[in-house]
Amino acid sequence: MNEIRTGQKDGNIFSKEMDRRAFLQKTTLAASATIGLSLANSLNLISASAASSASIMNSGGKGPDLVFPVISDIHIHNSSNKTLEKFKTTLEQLNKAVPKQDAFLVVGDLTDYGYTSEYDKFMSAYHAHKQPGAVSMFAIGNHDYWNGLSTADAQKRFLAKTGMESIYYHKVIKGYHFIVLGTEDGLTEGTFSVEQINWLSEQLKIAQADDWKKPIFVFHHQPIKGTVYGSEWGFSQNRDLFYDTLKEYPQVISFSGHTHYPLDDPRIIHQKDFTSIGTSTGAYLWLDAGRIQGEVPEGADVLNQALIVEVHNNKVLIKRRDIHCNDWTGDPFEISLPANKQKFTYTEDRDKKAPFFTKDSMLAINQEMTSATGMAIMFTQAKDELLVHDYKVVAIHANSGEVVKEFLAFSEFYKDPVPNPLTLTIDGLQANTAYQIEVHALDAYGNVCSKPLKALGKTKTTVAANTVL
Known part of the structure; x- marks a missing residue:
């Protein structure tokens, strides 16, 4: 039986601000840097998914106890169907890759502005492809507030359109705990109040008391600063309280969106006191500043990625999917159970070896x-x-x-x-x-x-x- 515990705080009046994505909406993705172009017909090509194979994807032996996809930052748009079509492709491909899903998670920014028409597009596509046995869990993101409504009314619209019980809630599926948090206003970096974090603390205690050996899955739109690749875009207010609350539970696996940073970078997963992982985007790529190709490089709107999580009795496998080329990227991340921070492998200091040019490099x-x-x-x-x-x-x-x-x-x-x-x-x-x-x-x-x-x-x-x- 699925259980649910909810909590919610009344919001303040909405105050829209310009952020990097708002800027992107006012520019043309095609007008990106002219430098960094590759020669189409020169030498060999490195396949980003070359390291992955069907044998790697199979965990072997008994099937998983729990399976669920995680996606984020769909950005369904009112006046364009480009991201809508990408969303449909994502759902279709995930259904083929994972024909039996126990849950389906979207970690914020379902829409570009939180307009009624955008939610309608999102939900129509979702219901047309949703697996009957999958429990739907959506988190609210900052873009879902950008509709001119008060914060409270924007939240009400999100709940009414998605069917979620609250902007933050706790469900138990097949004995595994899912805690979904909600950013509490439209600020780009995100707001997680002391009230919500205290509620999170109570839910973590409940989950651990239920079975401390099992992973606890936590979902929130903005990342925690100082964790995953791209977490410089995370929240500052109550950051340490949030982190320290999770710190007591090494079995936590925290999923965040917001950054649009790709799954290909190994820093997309981070382990220190618990596990954090970014979820990339279903809309368009964003990258680190300071490179000549720019933060939104040529072809950024092609990127479309997703995670597939498999839970076994002794490990969690997190598989990275390139929806845009219908293939896997990299090896699955493997987290041993029960969690032990002394045995974490995806740590900040895990790579000490420098890259190198081979003897025949030119x-x-x-x-x-x-x-x-x-x-x-x-x-x-x-x-x-x-x-x-x-x-x-x-x-x-x-x-x-x-x-x-x-x-x-x-x-x-x-x-x-x-x-x-x-x-x-x-x-x-x-x-x-x-x-x-x-x-x-x-x-x-x-x-x-x-x-x-x-x-x-x-x-x-x-x-x-x-x-x-």
């Missing part, structure tokens, strides 16, 4: 793409035991030895397939000048290769007739 100047003020480079991607995340590119004046240009670029690990070789453009150079180019590889944990690739190149000369020699 760095070349692409003369066809080189101009008087810019130089195009093409190089073989480095290797790493987990993920090559970035490259630091340095241009050094060949005569003076002065560093004239330095920047970070993504390895474009988020693409399927990952481009190899990778082509980047170095702008802001002087005409008819020789430069020593260095390419340093960095992995997801900041380890830097010991031997960078190096090449000597020269920009072209501009003549009076505006031609290039």
